[in-house]
Amino acid sequence: MSPRGVAITGVRERLYEAAERVLAREGPGALTSRAVTTEAGCAKGLLHNHFADLDDFVAQLVLHRFRLLAEQAATLSTRAGEGSVTENLNAALLTLLDAPGPTLAALALVRPGASARIREAWQRGAPGLNAIETSVTTYLEAEQRLARVPATADCATLALAVVGTAHHLVMTAWPGGPAPHERLRHVITALIAGKHREGAGGDT
Structure with a gap:
């Protein structure tokens, strides 16, 4: 436990990591303010010192994870011309x-207050699926300029299809259920390979 009056550096990240461990181990129903602070090894009131309530914490946790994913997706275009298009995607x-992607999605769904805050943040421009979709479009257009994606391909539509599929799988997966990774891999492969057959050539 942190001594009273002693500052903890990176407290939000510490609480996020603790929450993700609780979710992975016990599922959405176990996530409470006390469970998070106990897991983080800090004072029980610390979460409420940094967040308005548990819904605010859950919303910020989801937005934090999407921001990290959007930052990672933004690096996609640097891989243009390397490896294969399919594997890069x-x-x-x-x-x-x-x-904890699927678990976080399940948690947000059962907490309407958190879901509303997430939607409001995205409407204000917080990074989310739209940012990831934009990065995928930019990457595909870069590969198109290198003739590794057919000139006839609609890169924005391809990006919408693969990101939309990923979103569907996240929202319909459940802890302990079948892993959705192979389904997404097959969709990406089918879409990109199909466009290459239409374009008669290119490196998938």
Whole structure:
């Protein structure tokens, strides 16, 4: 436990990491303010010193994770011309399905107050699926200029299809259920390979 009056550095990140461990171990129903602070090894009131309430904490946790995913997706365009288009997309988008992604989605769904705050933040421009979709479009357009994606391909539509699939799988997965990673991999492969067949060539 942290002594009273002693500052903890990186407290939000510490609480986020603790919450993700609780979710991975016990599921959404176990997430309470006390469970998070106990897991983090800090004073019980610390969470409420930094967040308005548990809904605010959950919303900020989800937004934090999406911001990290959006930052990672933004690096996709630096891989243009390297490896294969399919594997580059797989590497970027499969992280959406990694734990605790589906569990966080389930948690947000059962907490309407958190869901409302997340939507409001996205409407104000916080990074979310739209940012990831934009990064995927930018990457595909870069590969298109290198002739590794057919000139006839609609990169924005392809990006919407793969990101939308990832979102669907995140929202319909459940802790302990079948891993959705292979389903997303197959969709990405089918979409990109299909466009290459239409374009008669290119490196998938």
